[in-house]
Amino acid sequence: MLRLLSIEYHKLINNKASKVLIIIYFALLSLISLLATIKFDIGPIKFHLAELGIFNFPYIWHFNTFVAALLKFFLLLVIVSMVANEYSNKTIKQNLIDGLSKKEFILSKFYTVVALSFISTVFVFLVSLILGLIYSSYTEISIIFSDLEFLIAFFVKLLGFFSFGLFLGMLIKRSAFAVATMIVLFLIEFFSYLFVSGYNRGTDMADNIYQFLPFKSMWNLIDEPGSRLSAVKEVAAQVGEDLSYDYSVHWYEIAIVLSWTALFIFLSYRLLKKRDL
Secondary structure, eight states, rough: OHHHHHHHHHHTTTHHHHHHHHHHHHHHHHHHGGGGGEEEEEEEEEEEGGGTTTTTTTTTHHHHHHHHOOOOOOOHHHHHHHHHHHHTHHHHHHHHTTTTHHHHHHHHHHHHHHHHHHHHHHHHHHHHHHHHHHHHOOOHHHHTTTHHHHHHHHHHHHHHHHHHHHHHHHHHOHHHHHHHHHHHHHHHHHHHHHHHHHHTSSSHHHHHHTHHHHHHHHHHHHHOOOSHHHHHHHHHHHOOOOOOOOOOOOHHHHHHHHHHHHHHHHHHHHHHHHOOO
């Protein structure tokens, strides 16, 4: 595994575009901390985002993983271009000539996906821990390290998303077209979900069906955290809205995304195995 990771590391480190995208991604993750500085003081209206409790333990694990997951598109570009460059630069053929099997080639890409997902998760953990220790009103050990399942969900979400990108990169062999295809597939799933949910209003039919599709299953891993804030709940209660939702990370949601991940990697291998290079 280390040998395969080392091969991919040198490819990434020597690719200027990939380095820039990775730096931008982790820089944006770091900018989550700037949310604590957002203040509005306009006459009697005083708004300080940190005082709303978004950096309180254990809520911070939910909030930061949700926000960080929105930035995953930058690493998707790295994954897709990583595969596309293999074809355009003909390094895939050279790797196979040099003794790398097709299985090892796919595994090297998958290990890179796992590594980037893991490093992202550790990074978000450290940023969240530091912010929480600075701003949280609750610093008991038992509270700090509760709700860490959101980090597991974040890791699985990235793993599934990047594996999807890896598969499309293998299928289409052009990074721009692969990314465009993913966007089109997302829009198809999103608008068809809106149609089905609108047509069957008052039922859970759409959610019951779409929870098994790629994008919806990944989204379900980390529910939006905004309605969980006490300030939001108070405002909702005043207008007669009940925001009592289940925000938990469920094992079956993780299982669905991991199943898609396994399928994407398997299909990537089958494509490469059958393709004449």
